[in-house]
Every structure is written in C-alpha cells, then in structure tokens.
Amino acid sequence: MHAIGLDFGSVYTKAVLLDADRKVDLTCYAKKGVDDRNLIDEFFRKVDLRAPGARFHAGAAGIEAGRSGGLLPVNAIIAIAEGIGRLHPGARSIIEVGGHTSKFIIFGDDGGVSDFSTNDACAAGTGSFLEQQSRRLNIDIGELSRLSTAAAREATIAGRCSVFAKSDMIHLQQRGTSVEEICYGLCMAIARNALATLLHGREPLPPVVIAGGCARNEGILRAFSEMLAGRGGCELVQSACPGLEGATGAAMVAAANGGEAYTLEDIRRCVSAALNSGSGTRATLEPLGSRRESGRKEEPVGAFEAPMEGWLGLDVGSVSTNFAVLDRNGAVISSVYLPTRGRPVDVLREGLGILRKRFRDGLTVLGCGATGSGRHLAARLLGADVVKNEITCQMLGTRHFIPGVESIVEIGGQDSKFIAVRVAGIADFVMNKICAAGTGSFLEEQASELGIDIYSNFAPLAFASEAPLDLGSRCTVFMETEVVNAIRHGIPAGDICAGLAYAIVKNYLNKVVGNRPLGSTIVFQGGVASNDAVVAAFEKVIGAPVRVHPYNRISGAIGAALAALHEGTRAHGGPADNRRQSRFKGLDPGPQPSLWSFECSHCTNSCEVNVIEIGGVRSYFGDVCERFTSLGSDDEHKPALPNLTDEFLTRCEQYFSAPAQGRPTIGIPRASTLMAHLPFWAVFFRELGMQPILSGNTSQQTLALGLKNLAVGVCLPIKLTAGHIHTLLETGADMVFVPSVVILPGDVPSRSYSCPYAMAVPYMIGAKNRDRFVTPVVNFVSEESFVEGFDAWRGQFGASR
Incomplete structure (x- = not known):
C-alpha cells in the first residue's frame, strides 16, 4: 500500500508519496505561500493520477493534526530520524538545517533516537536567512552555492545571530570584499551557528548526514566539512533527499503504524482542518485609517x-x-x-x-x-x-527644507537614526548600526515572504486592514517567526502588512529613541519614509502628526x-x-579598479582590509583603526583622536595589577555587564581583603570554551562570559565572581533592568567546581538591596553587614 508523508515547514511545504516498497515515488518541495492548501491540492492531484482511487496511510509533521480521520501527527524529530534511517541506514548523527529551524540528532545502537537538540526560538543562521542575503546580493540561491565553492577563503561574518551577520555582510560589501568570499562567509556563519547552538559540547558520531533544505547548497556542505574537519574530522554525507527527510519519515511512521487506510479526500479534509486549527484568537491593533498626502516631492x-x-x-x-x-x-x-x-x-x-x-x-x-x-x-x-x-548630513538635509525641525526620524535599509535638533544644531542623537532589526531591509524581506511588492502593494493592503496583527517590537528574527506562523494560520496578508508597519515603529521607538523626548516638529526620512503605512503607524503610536521629508530617500x-x-x-x-x-x-x-583583501594581524581584531587599486594607486578600507586607510590621506598630520575604549581598559587593568601578597584571589570575567564596572568590583573585593584577578583578552579559544560548557543556546556575550569564567577556573583563581545582575545603576530602576540572560548566568554555566563560584544577586537600586545580595557570602568574606 502507498503511504503519504507531509511536512509543513516554516518556509517550505514538503510532501512525498512512497510506493509499496517504501521507495520515494513522487515529491513536492515548494515555497510556502499565503495558503498551503493550494500546494497540497496540486500534490494530491498528481497522486491521484499516479494511484487513482487508492487508499493511503498518511502522516504529517509540522502541524497539529488530530489522531483520527486519516492523518497521523508525527513529531518532527521522529520524522527526520525515520526519514534518514530509510534514506541512509548507516547514519549515526544528523545535522538538519531548514528554513527557520535546525536540529541535531544522534542515533543509538538500536537505531532509535538517543539524543537530540533543536535551535531556540530564534531563526538565526538558517535557510531563510541565506535566501534573504542572496536576494540582497542580487543573485539566486543556486548562484550563491556556486560562488561559495569558488571562493578562496571566507569573509568573516558573525554566526551568533542573523541580524548581526546581516550587518557584518553589509559592512563587507561596503568595503569592497568579493562576492565569492561573502557567499562562503555566509555559509560558514550558518555552519558555525548550527554547531554552536546544537552540539553544546557534544560531538557528532560519524557518519554525519547533513539534511534539510540547506543540504542542497554546495557552499553549506563545504562549510560543514571544514568546520567538522577542525573537530578532528568525521565522515560527512549529503542527504539523498535534502529537505524531504521529514516528509519521508512521516510517511514511514504512518505506514508502520498500520490501521485503516483513507482516501485522498479524507486526508485533504484533515489537512485543511489542521491548517485552520491554529488561527484562534490573536492580538490586534487599531486600523491605520485613511491614507493622507505625505508632502513628498518627485x-x-x-x-x-x-x-x-x-x-x-x-x-x-x-x-x-x-x-x-x-x-x-x-x-x-x-x-x-x-x-x-x-x-x-x-x-x-x-x-x-x-x-x-x-x-x-x-x-x-x-x-x-x-x-x-x-x-x-x-x-x-x-x-x-x-x-x-551621516548624522550631520541628515540634519543639514532636513533643516534646509524644514528649518523648525526638532526631531529627525531616519530609517534606512540597514540602520536607523534619531536626531534631536535645536537652534544651535544637533542637541542629541542615537544611531543603530549594529542590529538590522526594524529597518527597511527587514520590511522588504517580509514582504517578499508574503509574495507582496513592497513598493506598490504593501501600503494599500495595510490601509485596508481592519485588524492589524500585533507583532510587538522584538528582534527581527523573532518577528520573522511570528510572520511565518501568521502565514501558516491563514491570517490575511493585509493584517500582517499593517502589523509589520506597527512593528517597525515600535521597534524604532523602543530600541532607538528610548526615553528621549520627541519634539513638536517631527520629520521622517530615509527609504522607509516612502511607505505611507509606516508613516500612518508612526502617527497612531505617538499620537502626533509626522512630516515626511520632501526628498526622503x-x-x-x-x-x-x-x-x-x-x-x-x-x-x-x-x-x-x-x-x-x-x-x-x-x-x-575612469578605469575599473582592482579589488582584493587581506587580514591585518596587528591586533586581535584581525580586520579584513580591502584594497582598491586604480592606476597603480592603492586605497585601503575596512581597518577599524585606519592604520592603512589613512595612508596618503590629507588628514595624516592631524592629531589622532584618543582611543577612549583602549584607554578605559588600560586604566581598568591597573586596578588588577597589584600582587596577591597571600590574599585569596577572586576572578572577575572580562565580559558582559561586569565590563562597565570593573574598577568598582576591583576596589570592592580588595577592600574585603581579596585580590581581584581579571581574565585575559577575548579570543577564539574563549568562545570555544564557552560553547563547550553551555547547555543552552544564548547570545555571544553570554557565550564569552562562560568562556572567561572557565578560563579563570583553569588558571587557578580561588573564587570566581559569577553574579546574577538584576538591576544596573540608573536614575529610573524600572528602566535599569539587566538582560534576562545576564540575570541567569550563574544558573546556566556548567562547571565541576561550582563551589568556587560567588553568585550573589546584584541590585544597584539601593545600598540595602546591594548588601542583601551578598548575605550568603559575608561569613566567607569575613565582613559584617
């Protein structure tokens, strides 16, 4: 009897038909649209032509199906494991990287799943990110694969989070780094991210099957091969059916489960009911209202x-x-x-x-x-x-047309700015260049996911919405996952578009403006200001009119x-x-310049310096300290600006330079929330009769040590914190300071809370010598609360309250 397997992924819908011998007879691998039913109906039509009038066992992964009526729900881990077991019987480990999720599975001696892990709620470093970046590079995903294999080396791109990696890629582009190196750098970032977030100190057992849609990409396979070779090497196998493993496994489980077989119509009804089951109630926002004249000039x-x-x-x-x-x-x-x-x-x-x-x-x-x-x-x-x-030029370009401007809101493709303007000029500004969350590129990418033209269709759909979806103001990758779920649950495209317009505004106000006051004359500019739906969302959220720059782009x-x-x-x-x-x-x-790059080794930043040569004259870009960029510059005789960061760290290190002189030593990690208050902690512990020791500079070894000793996927600062803590343990510090920092110094305690990860550091770090940890709950809100956090250690420190 034939068996049908369905796998509703975040980005692609997959389906397989297995024949009576459990061989793949028919497949469907299609990018999701606003309604998966059309894809499934088309697949079922082909199945009906292949096996007219037949009955089937059917299983599905990725949707909440009922246990009766023709469709067996199959856990995604089990589905992938069963699929790989059928396609590659000798496999011992699986690394699966899909559109928004990734998984690591280890097979036991009995052939079943003995251990597994999945990525967290973040969609960082997965297939959808790779597709988005290929569009940004104006190439298709196949060309990215080809260019990645042709690259001589990788461009260094962060793998800790897709928005940071996206920012890194943009900066590389601006420095003139070759497209081939950027493509391979993206593949390496995904491989690095997958291994960091999935393995948690474990090692994959060979042979390892690289599965999921990303296994179709030769650059990804090359990256995983290189990364695993650095771990001592192990046999790597490309999945025989990349992306279809879950659907194949779902069909295998349904067939093995036996029971009653069902018609295609029965299965179709079950699929439709399952896709509708998650729609339910949802948080909505006020409609954007009617469109108004923006004041933009041609x-x-x-x-x-x-x-x-x-x-x-x-x-x-x-x-x-x-x-x-x-x-x-x-x-x-x-x-x-x-x-x-x-x-x-x-x-x-x-x-x-x-x-x-x-x-x-x-x-x-x-x-x-x-x-x-x-x-x-x-x-x-x-x-x-x-x-x-950019700050100065944006201010000049706005004041020229609107002399009374008090606040400039600028949202571009990859960064955003807020500028407070007074009579004398710039009074305050803040610039978000590190994270791409809530910028034009995110809006454009999400419109693409919806199959909507951002320039002609987005705003009309958003204005037509009567119930905009509340997407909050979180990081881009989390909002992206919300959008994918909304598409899966059949929420109208207009409601999603209006929700995205609101999300851009809330993200900007929360992450960029913060508690800074908005003036009475607010001017919106940058590419995103061309979107009337975002302009309307701004006015709804702040409750005040917003003017658009006449030449906002x-x-x-x-x-x-x-x-x-x-x-x-x-x-x-x-x-x-x-x-x-x-x-x-x-x-x-003039003539086309020659482009190439090299890595500077003068400091631990290891900057990738790009060289542009025209007519035998070389220009350099990409070095943070401008060691090469300044060569031949008219500014070479001007006094250099002080490196305040270097000066701060140098002075901090002086607090830790005194000899121990028989005092017990306490290690202070050079990471996360402790960095800004190193002098305070050094003096604090010295006054308590201890000798503070500062961990060394951050390195790749620090990161690797942190990854090995973390059981959960977290951000880069926490990974580095874990690495510094274990470095201090290895160097023999008597105690290591690992506080749970809850409230940082600040005028308004409610706005001074630390990141939840920083609060949870003592409870996430795995270590054999936890008895050497000093783990107080630190609150800077008052002297009393600060002292109370150290109550458990007063005896050990020999200190009174």
Whole structure:
C-alpha cells in the first residue's frame, strides 16, 4: 500500500508519496505561500493520477493534526530520524538545517533516537536567512552555492545571530570584499551557528548526514566539512533527499503504524482542518485609517541641454547609493537613487554614468560631499572635498527644507537614526548600526515572504486592514517567526502588512529613541519614509502628526551636497566665484579598479582590509583603526583622536595589577555587564581583603570554551562570559565572581533592568567546581538591596553587614 508523508515547514511545504516498497515515488518541495492548501491540492492531484482511487496511510509533521480521520501527527524529530534511517541506514548523527529551524540528532545502537537538540526560538543562521542575503546580493540561491565553492577563503561574518551577520555582510560589501568570499562567509556563519547552538559540547558520531533544505547548497556542505574537519574530522554525507527527510519519515511512521487506510479526500479534509486549527484568537491593533498626502516631492531625473554647474552630494549606504545635485541656491536639480546590491564601487560608477547622460553639455561640480557608511570609499574613489558623518548630513538635509525641525526620524535599509535638533544644531542623537532589526531591509524581506511588492502593494493592503496583527517590537528574527506562523494560520496578508508597519515603529521607538523626548516638529526620512503605512503607524503610536521629508530617500545626499556648499562658502567668506577648484575627478568613472583583501594581524581584531587599486594607486578600507586607510590621506598630520575604549581598559587593568601578597584571589570575567564596572568590583573585593584577578583578552579559544560548557543556546556575550569564567577556573583563581545582575545603576530602576540572560548566568554555566563560584544577586537600586545580595557570602568574606 502507498503511504503519504507531509511536512509543513516554516518556509517550505514538503510532501512525498512512497510506493509499496517504501521507495520515494513522487515529491513536492515548494515555497510556502499565503495558503498551503493550494500546494497540497496540486500534490494530491498528481497522486491521484499516479494511484487513482487508492487508499493511503498518511502522516504529517509540522502541524497539529488530530489522531483520527486519516492523518497521523508525527513529531518532527521522529520524522527526520525515520526519514534518514530509510534514506541512509548507516547514519549515526544528523545535522538538519531548514528554513527557520535546525536540529541535531544522534542515533543509538538500536537505531532509535538517543539524543537530540533543536535551535531556540530564534531563526538565526538558517535557510531563510541565506535566501534573504542572496536576494540582497542580487543573485539566486543556486548562484550563491556556486560562488561559495569558488571562493578562496571566507569573509568573516558573525554566526551568533542573523541580524548581526546581516550587518557584518553589509559592512563587507561596503568595503569592497568579493562576492565569492561573502557567499562562503555566509555559509560558514550558518555552519558555525548550527554547531554552536546544537552540539553544546557534544560531538557528532560519524557518519554525519547533513539534511534539510540547506543540504542542497554546495557552499553549506563545504562549510560543514571544514568546520567538522577542525573537530578532528568525521565522515560527512549529503542527504539523498535534502529537505524531504521529514516528509519521508512521516510517511514511514504512518505506514508502520498500520490501521485503516483513507482516501485522498479524507486526508485533504484533515489537512485543511489542521491548517485552520491554529488561527484562534490573536492580538490586534487599531486600523491605520485613511491614507493622507505625505508632502513628498518627485525626485528630479530630467536631462539638461545647456552646460550646468552645481554641488554634488554622495550617500553610500547599506542598501542604497544616492546622488544629489544642487544649484547655487541649494535647490535639488538632479538625483539618482540606486540599490547598492553589495557592489558599491560598481554602483558609484553606474551613478556617474547616469549623471553624465543627463548633463549632456557637461556639469561643473563646484564641490563634492560624501556621507554614508561607505563615504571614505566614495571620497577616495571619486574625489570629495568634504567627508561628513551621516548624522550631520541628515540634519543639514532636513533643516534646509524644514528649518523648525526638532526631531529627525531616519530609517534606512540597514540602520536607523534619531536626531534631536535645536537652534544651535544637533542637541542629541542615537544611531543603530549594529542590529538590522526594524529597518527597511527587514520590511522588504517580509514582504517578499508574503509574495507582496513592497513598493506598490504593501501600503494599500495595510490601509485596508481592519485588524492589524500585533507583532510587538522584538528582534527581527523573532518577528520573522511570528510572520511565518501568521502565514501558516491563514491570517490575511493585509493584517500582517499593517502589523509589520506597527512593528517597525515600535521597534524604532523602543530600541532607538528610548526615553528621549520627541519634539513638536517631527520629520521622517530615509527609504522607509516612502511607505505611507509606516508613516500612518508612526502617527497612531505617538499620537502626533509626522512630516515626511520632501526628498526622503536622498536626504543624506542632499546634506552632503550642502556640506560641500557651506565649506566652499566658508573658505572664501561668501559665495565667491574664485573658490578653489573641487577635488572631484569628474563624471567619467575612469578605469575599473582592482579589488582584493587581506587580514591585518596587528591586533586581535584581525580586520579584513580591502584594497582598491586604480592606476597603480592603492586605497585601503575596512581597518577599524585606519592604520592603512589613512595612508596618503590629507588628514595624516592631524592629531589622532584618543582611543577612549583602549584607554578605559588600560586604566581598568591597573586596578588588577597589584600582587596577591597571600590574599585569596577572586576572578572577575572580562565580559558582559561586569565590563562597565570593573574598577568598582576591583576596589570592592580588595577592600574585603581579596585580590581581584581579571581574565585575559577575548579570543577564539574563549568562545570555544564557552560553547563547550553551555547547555543552552544564548547570545555571544553570554557565550564569552562562560568562556572567561572557565578560563579563570583553569588558571587557578580561588573564587570566581559569577553574579546574577538584576538591576544596573540608573536614575529610573524600572528602566535599569539587566538582560534576562545576564540575570541567569550563574544558573546556566556548567562547571565541576561550582563551589568556587560567588553568585550573589546584584541590585544597584539601593545600598540595602546591594548588601542583601551578598548575605550568603559575608561569613566567607569575613565582613559584617
């Protein structure tokens, strides 16, 4: 008898038909849409043609099916194990990486599952992340696979969390790192993340089957092979049916379970009922209301027949690269908005070509300004007179059009900014460049998951929603999982779109603005300000009107052009015609530069330094300290800015330099929440008669030690904390300080709570010598609560209350 297996994954719907000999006869592997029923119906039509009128045993993983009526629910771990057992009978371990989940399974001597682990609620480092980044690189997933195998080495990309990895990738793109190296770096990040979050100190037993949809990717297979080779090597096997293991196993379990067989119609009804079962009640938000006029102006893109002159501004960002040309009066006369596509050098050349075609009889550039995270690259490549940070240029570009602005809300493709403006200029600002959560790239990626065009369909659907889905304001990967679940439960696309608009706003207000006051005149700019649904969500959440910058997409480039204008005017005491000639090299992009990179070994940062060579002249980018970037720069004789971080750590280390002199030693981990208060803890324990010892600098060995001794998947700071704690144990400290830090110093205790992981550190760290741990509950809210946390150790310290 035939058997049907279904597997409803987070990103793909999978189905198999097994023949009477339990061989795979028919398969379905399709990306999920708004309704899985269409995919299953199409598969069932093919099954009916293959076995008309037949009855089947059927099993399903990934949905909550009832135990009667034709569909047997199968646990996902069991389904994958059974599927691999059928496809690879000699396998001892499985590493499965799917669209949003990953699993590690060990087979026992009896062939059953003896141990397993899954990734946590975060979708970091899984297949959907890889697909998103391939779209960002403007290549398909197959091309990413091919490029990964051709790379000579990996670009260093974080594997601790997908949004951090995404940020790393964007910065690599802006430095000119080759696409091949970035592709392989992404694959290595996923492999590194999977092993770190799944193994928890265990070692896979060979042969290891790499399973899940990611096993279709040759770059992923190469990455796992390299990572496992570093662990002593073991036999690695690619799954015979990548991504279909769960569906195959579900069919095997259903067939082995026996019992009554059912018609396709019976099974179809069960699938439909199961897909509807999770819809239930859900938290909703107020509808966005009606669309209103935004005040945006059309960006000028016309051609000029006569010779022109103007000020040029460049804004090289993570997702877009923008050009703005201003006339002598500061009016925008031409603009270019291009996706960076991971190729900033090529896009800069492309933008110059567009301007050259528009200004048919020539453009005399009076001055050129560059901004954005790729500003140094643009300045060196094209020749800029002024290089300014994004904050300054955004402020200049806004004040030019709205002089009374008090708050600037800027949300771009990969970062976001908040700028408080007063009469004298910038009063305060905060910039989120580390995490990509709640930015335009996230919104675009989620629209893609919904099959919706972000530019034409998203806002109309959101405005039509009567019950926007409440997605909260959490990290991108958690919201992404919520969106996937909403799609699976059949929630209308419009409700999800409106919920995403609200989520972007809440994330920005909570993570960027915080408790800073919003002024009365609020201006919204950046690429996301083009989305009227997000503008409406802002007004709903803050209860006040929000103005949109007339040229919201190119506000940074306008600011850069204005910076060049102001500099030129200031240099000559007014708008003189005899101002010095601009350094701008012209609209002809010149020869294609050569690109390559190397790793700097001057410090433990191990920066990947990118080299761009034009006509025998080399420029360097990507080094944090600018050791190479500053070579040949006009700024090389200016006094260097102090490295405050290095100075802080150097002074902190002085508190730990005194000899022990017979005192008991207590180790302080150089990590997490303890870092900011190292002098306090050093003095505190010395006054108690102990000698504080600070753990060494963080290294790859520190991280590896932390991963080996953590039984749960956590963020990088906690992994490093665990590594530093075990380093102190190994170096022989009499005691190790491992506090549960609950409330940090702050004016408002309710806003001073530490991260839950930081609170739970003493309870997560596995160690044989826990009796050497000092684990107080630390509250800085008052002296009394602080002292109370150390009550259990007063006797050991010989201290009174």
